[in-house]
Structures are given as structure tokens and as C-alpha cells.
Amino acid sequence: MKIYNKIKSKFSPQFKSSVIGIYQCCKVFSYALSDAIHYARYSAVRTPFANESVMSYRIALIYHGIEKGLAMPVIRKNFGEAKVVYLMTFLSIYEKRGYNLKTSVYLSAISALKAYGDYHSDECGRPLVKKVTEFVSRRGIDISNKGAKGGVIAATQTKNLDFKQFDEFFRSRYSLRSYSSRSVTKSLLFDVISTAQKTPSVCNRQSFHAYYTSDPSMAAKILEYQNGNRGFGHQVPALIIITADSRAFFASGERNQCYVDGGLFSMSVLLGLHAAGLGACALNWCVSPSQEKSLKALLRIPVEMRVIMMISCGYPKEDAMVPCSSRRDIGLVASEIKV
Ligand SMILES: Cc1cc2nc3c(=O)[nH]c(=O)nc-3n(C[C@H](O)[C@H](O)[C@H](O)COP(=O)(O)O)c2cc1C
Numbered sequence: 478m479k480i481y482n483k484i485k486s487k488f489s490p491q492f493k494s495s496v497i498g499i500y501q502c503c504k505v506f507s508y509a510l511s512d513a514i515h516y517a518r519y520s521a522v523r524t525p526f527a528n529e530s531v532m533s534y535r536i537a538l539i540y541h542g543i544e545k546g547l548a549m550p551v552i553r554k555n556f557g558e559a560k561v562v563y564l565m566t567f568l569s570i571y572e573k574r575g576y577n578l579k580t581s582v583y584l585s586a587i588s589a590l591k592a593y594g595d596y597h598s599d600e601c602g603r604p605l606v607k608k609v610t611e612f613v614s615r616r617g618i619d620i621s622n623k624g625a626k627g628g629v630i631a632a633t634q635t636k637n638l639d640f641k642q643f644d645e646f647f648r649s650r651y652s653l654r655s656y657s658s659r660s661v662t663k664s665l666l667f668d669v670i671s672t673a674q675k676t677p678s679v680c681n682r683q684s685f686h687a688y689y690t691s692d693p694s695m696a697a698k699i700l701e702y703q704n705g706n707r708g709f710g711h712q713v714p715a716l717i718i719i720t721a722d723s724r725a726f727f728a729s730g731e732r733n734q735c736y737v738d739g740g741l742f743s744m745s746v747l748l749g750l751h752a753a754g755l756g757a758c759a760l761n762w763c764v765s766p767s768q769e770k771s772l773k774a775l776l777r778i779p780v781e782m783r784v785i786m787m788i789s790c791g792y793p794k795e796d797a798m799v800p801c802s803s804r805r806d807i808g809l810v811a812s813e814i815k816v
Pocket residue numbers: 650651652653654704705706758759760761762786799800802
């Protein structure tokens with residue numbers, strides 16, 4: 478130790494930070510390589526037909542394209558013909574493999590095809606429109622079924638909340654690290670997660686997933702894998718782990734989409750917890766690939782998932798304080814585009 482300190486004292490702080498910088502850069506490349514390997518291996522870039530999950534995400538992507546076409550300011554007649562054919566091919570393969578026909582994705586895809594057929598009903602003689610209509614009716618699915626919500630609906634504006642109320646609600650959220658011992662019910666966590674499902678996601682693929690526990694000892698055990706809960710991790714009443722599924726992504730350009738969709742979903746969960754009267758704290762998942770592997774093995778989270786963050790939550794302790802966490806000047810955050 479003495480020798481180590483002697484060597485350490487011989488170098489200037491600038492030199493030492495440069496060495497650390499080089500070491501960190503090497504790690505950046507090694508982690509990035511590991512991320513690339515994970516994406517190439519577990520996303521759907523290599524095959525969109527690999528299994529039920531992958532096909533289900535792809536079906537969502539295609540049928541949503543049809544819905545979008547039906548929601549354009551001016552709808553092009555016979556738009557998206559290739560997409561419609563592709564969707565029917567996909568659905569046929571999905572069915573032949575005996576995959577689940579009761580999922581909301583499958584039912585919504587059929588329902589979107591029906592909406593396409595209905596929109597083009599004045600052209601029922603057209604071969605593709607005929608094919609779509611037959612494809613849908615052959616399946617004999619009750620489109621009024623709750624799970625089958627494909628196509629378009631009238632856009633509505635919220636009537637009960639004005640921006641001032643939203644602003645007040647949004648600004649009253651703080652990261653809470655001091656929780657009371659009052660337990661959090663599983664059903665409340667479930668409701669919050671369920672509402673957060675309305676989070677927008679790329680092509681409505683909804684790659685996100687929330688693993689939750691309202692068992693404080695389980696939360697404490699999990700938090701041993703996270704670097705950022707010192708001083709409060711042992712007293713967390715409930716914990717949510719947000720993940721996103723690499724299998725939802727099909728292109729090289731989508732390699733970071735897990736983090737975008739998962740991040741948005743996390744914010745929805747945080748706001749939902751706040752609305753439910755709970756305090757919460759987002760917890761970073763800034764770890765090495767091997768740490769992520771260990772956590773997934775412990776909790777039996779599928780390897781295809783990427784961990785986005787953890788969220789601790791609970792009712793605030795009576796005397797709880799929170800950091801001011803003031804925001805930067807708005808001028809540093811908002812700029813009008815002027816070219
Ligand atoms: C992705 C993310 C990771 C975070 N990780 C931690 C963490 O590990 N430990 C912690 O105490 N707070 C963590 N925070 C909370 C931030 O410190 C906090 O959001 C920020 O200071 C702003 O304060 P506010 O949430 O009270 O508005 C994290 C926040 C985010 C969004």
C-alpha cells in the first residue's frame with residue numbers, strides 16, 4: 478500500500494485522470510461490443526420468423542402501418558397493398574405454427590385488416606380487397622371482442638384536465654428515498670403498470686416490461702445489484718424493474734430503441750406512482766454486461782431483455798425530505814429552430 482501511494486503521489490492529477498480516461502475508453506468499446514453482440518444475437522435482425530414473440534412484434538409493426546394509413550389526413554385509396562399481403566402471409570404462418578390466437582396483437586391485426594377491407598368496401602371487386610375480406614371472415618373472429626382493437630377511432634381531447642393542473646401535478650413529483658414502512662399493494666403496482674401501457678412506443682411494438690415486487694426483503698436483495706441506493710435500499714417497500722425486449726427490433730438502426738421505449742415507459746410508471754400517492758425514485762442501471770447477466774439469471778428475466786432501470790417506491794415517511802433538484806435555466810433547454 479505504501480509503495481502504491483508513493484507511485485500515486487509521483488503523478489500529477491492530470492496524468493492520473495488521463496490514464497483513467499484511457500481505461501474508461503477501453504471499457505466503453507468492450508461494453509459497446511457486448512451490446513452489439515447481444516443485439517445481433519437476440520433482436521430480430523436475423524430472422525423475423527424465429528418464434529412467437531418475434532413474429533408477434535413483427536405483426537404489430539405491420540398492422541400498425543395499416544392503421545396509420547387509415548388515419549392520414551388524406552387516405553390514399555388502395556394504400557399499403559404490399560403491407561396487407563405481407564400481414565396476411567405473416568398471420569398465416571403464425572396460425573400454422575399453432576401460436577396463441579387469443580392475444581391482443583393477433584386479434585388487433587385481424588381487426589385492422591377488417592378495417593382496411595371496410596374502408597375499401599366500394600371496391601369489393603378488387604382482388605386484394607376480396608382476399609382481405611375473405612381472410613377476415615374465414616377466421617370468424619368477433620371483432621367487437623375486447624382484445625380486438627385494430628383500425629381507427631375518433632381522436633378525443635381530454636376534457637377534465639387543463640395544462641395548469643398538469644403542470645402542477647408534474648412539478649410536484651420528486652424522487653423520494655425516505656419511505657414509511659406502510660406496505661404497497663401488488664394490485665396498486667399492477668394498476669400503475671397497466672396505465673403506463675399507454676406509453677407511446679415505436680410502431681406500437683410495446684417492447685417494455687415491468688417486473689415488480691412489494692416484498693421489501695426481495696427489493697433489498699435485488700438492490701444489492703444496483704449502485705445508487707446506499708442509505709435507503711434496505712428500506713424500500715416496493716421495487717419495479719423496467720426492461721425492454723430486444724426481440725421487438727428488426728433493424729440495425731433500431732439498436733438503441735429498447736432504451737428509448739423503455740425510458741418513456743419508465744417515466745409513465747413514475748408519473749403513475751406519483752398520481753397514486755406513492756413516492757418513487759428512478760435507479761440507474763449503469764452496470765457492466767456481466768452484472769446485467771447476473772441480475773437476469775437471479776430473477777429469471779429472459780436473456781433477450783435489456784434492463785432499463787429500477788424504480789423504488791413506497792409511501793413517503795412523515796418527515797421525508799427531498800433534494801431541491803432545481804432545473805437548469807430554460808434557455809439551456811429550449812431553443813427555437815431558426816435556420
Ligand atoms: C435514469 C435515472 C437514474 C437514476 N438513478 C438514481 C440512483 O441510482 N440513485 C438515486 O438516488 N437517484 C437516482 N435518480 C434520481 C435522480 O437523481 C433525480 O431524478 C434527479 O436528481 C432529479 O430529481 P427529481 O426526480 O426529484 O426531480 C435517477 C434518475 C434517473 C432518471
